[in-house]
Amino acid sequence: MRIDAHQHFWIFDAERDAWITDDMSAIRKNFLPTDLGPVLKSNGIDGVVAVQASQSHEETQFLVDLSTMYAMIKGVVGWVDLQSAEVEKHLTYFKQFPIIKGFRHVIEAEEDPDFLIRPAFLQGIRQLTAFGYTYDLLIRPRHYASTLVCVAQNPGQRFVLDHMAKPAIKAGEFDAWAAFMEKLASFPNVYCKISGLVTEADWNRWTVSDFKRYITHAVRCFGAERVMFGTDWPVCLVAASYADVMSIAGHGVSGFSQDERDAFWGGNAVRFYNL
Template identity: 70%
Template sequence: MRIDAHQHFWIYNRERDAWITDDMQAIQRNFLPVDLSPLLKENLIDGAVAVQATQSLEETQFLVDLASMYALIKAVVGWVDLQADDIVEQLEKLSQFPIIKGFRHVVQGEEDPDFLMRPAFQRGIAALGKHQFTYDLLIHPRHYASTLACVKQFPAQRFVLDHMAKPNIRAKEFDEWAAFIQALAAYPNVYCKVSGLVTEADWLNWKIDDFQPYIQHVVTCFGKDRVMFGTDWPVCLVAASYADVMGVAAHSLTDFTEAERAAFWGGNAQQFYNF
């Protein structure tokens, strides 16, 4: 099964979705499964993991409801307030929906470099294990140290790094990011999504070779059994088409065996999210 391990749906609301700025006009509209379905078919993708874009329980329910109507959604990564006093009870309620495989917080939007190490947030991470929920790491460089500390604190928790930690490809920054990737990959409970890269490059003038040093480093560090493909559709549309994003990833698989390709395009995501 070929899986897009990272994409989003939303009914566009300019106030709520203020992160979609005016230079991102291409995605200032609704995006729903009926929009994604033909792209999956054209690119021989069998299904997708729907990841939260808004931090609310309503968003999580929205994705669960979509999944009940569209079989292309194989897993949901929702949002819950992991710092809530009643997080154990909230997770118990959410566990009634088998389609929910994990959760994410938009840590990249948190100015506190130690957000992931806040006692309340740590309590939330600790509560995920009872229901085998995963956690998606969405971070910026200021969170490198706390990310490593958090992952070290929870060796039994399954983590996946979104968008390869969003390296600044546009400015060709590499060394600090590369050192972080090497350190994070040393933890066997952490996977990495090869996703969201085109938006970190020059939107109008990127070249396919721009991405290769970054992807190759991730594959070298994590290995071919802990990397998975994702498009970050529809966010990717500000810089590239769905097929373009697939092409960027495919360009880096020259030394993959047939089995390793199958794992990259879907098998690893299925194993990580358990569907």
């Protein structure tokens, strides 16, 4: 299968979705599977991993409910309060839905650089490991150090890095990000999504070549067996079309063998998320 390992659905709510600012008018509206279906078909994508976009248990249930109606959803990455004393109870409830493959917290919105190594959060990660769930890492540079500590303390947990840690492509920053990627990739239980890059570039004047060295470095660090394709649709629409995002990724992995391409465009996501 060809899998988009990272996309979102939402019924737009201006208060809840305040992160969708006025300059992102293209996505200040509803996005549901009926909107995505024709796009997947025209781009040759067989299924998706639907990832949480807001932080509530209701959001997780919303994605589960969509999956019962739309076969395109092959897996769900939901949200659960990992710092709650009742996290085990919540995970026990969610375990009845095999479509849920893992969970995510929007760490990038947390000002605390050590959020990932708070004792309560680490206890939540240990619960994910016990239940066999994955965890998506969504971070910013201030979280680099704590991310490495968190991963080092949880060698049995399957992690995947969202959006290649969002390198500052528009500003051309590279070295600190590149060093972090090398350190993170040294942990064999961490995968990396080649996703969400176009919104880190100049939205109006990016070129495909802007992304090449970043993708090349990520692949060099993680290897072809631990990288997977994702679009971050519909967020990507503020800067590019679905086809544009596929082109950026394809250009970045143009040197892959056929087996490596098959793994990148779907096989690695199927294996990581157990789709």
